[in-house]
Amino acid sequence: MATINQTKSQTVRVTGKGETKQKAFASALSQIQKKVIQDESTVTLQITPIKVLPIQLDEATYKEHFLFFFFPRIRKTFTVTIDVEVALNTIDLENLPFHETNSRGEALQIANFLKGGK
Template sequence: MNIQNCQQIKVLVEGQGDTKQHAFASALGQIQKKIMQESEVILRIEPIDVDIVKAAQKNYTERFFFFFFPRKRTSYQVTLEVLVNVTTLLVENVVFAQEQTADPDSIHIPVISKKI
């Protein structure tokens, strides 16, 4: 009985950050979230290939109270298409043994007998 399934999936993720490394880390951190929406029980997610769809650098000047202390700011945005190898657990193929037990949340009330 096979309870594991291995398949390759393409995932499109986006990320942004103050540095290039933060932008890529933000995008790659979203892979698990995207795959968890589609599958129930995941054993392993293994990236195989990464393609850069879009990489943008935005420069702007930031000022305090519109006039004071101007400084140059940079932000990075990336869109990646990642091919991942996903190993999932097929829960519907698992055979569970059935046991009859007492309710663990019940309260045991002892039988009260009258002695006269």
């Protein structure tokens, strides 16, 4: 039987937000799988990141107070937008021949019946 899996390359743009730089990148990278599996005609076997290209890196600083006056502290929030080139190992479901069976698991001989056979 021939191999049915294919390897292809795709670029995915993801955005993440977090209190540290590491959390922002981890949040962005965790969204890659969701973006890739939106295509329902294939089954994804493996996703391998090849290249990461930063598009936008933001750092927001704000001051917060306890009960509006006490204990001021400075907080930071990081937001990243990155393009990730991934190598995908997939199975294309539309090119696979499926055999139709009845409820008892027996193969239906529709083609033979239509040709006039039994």
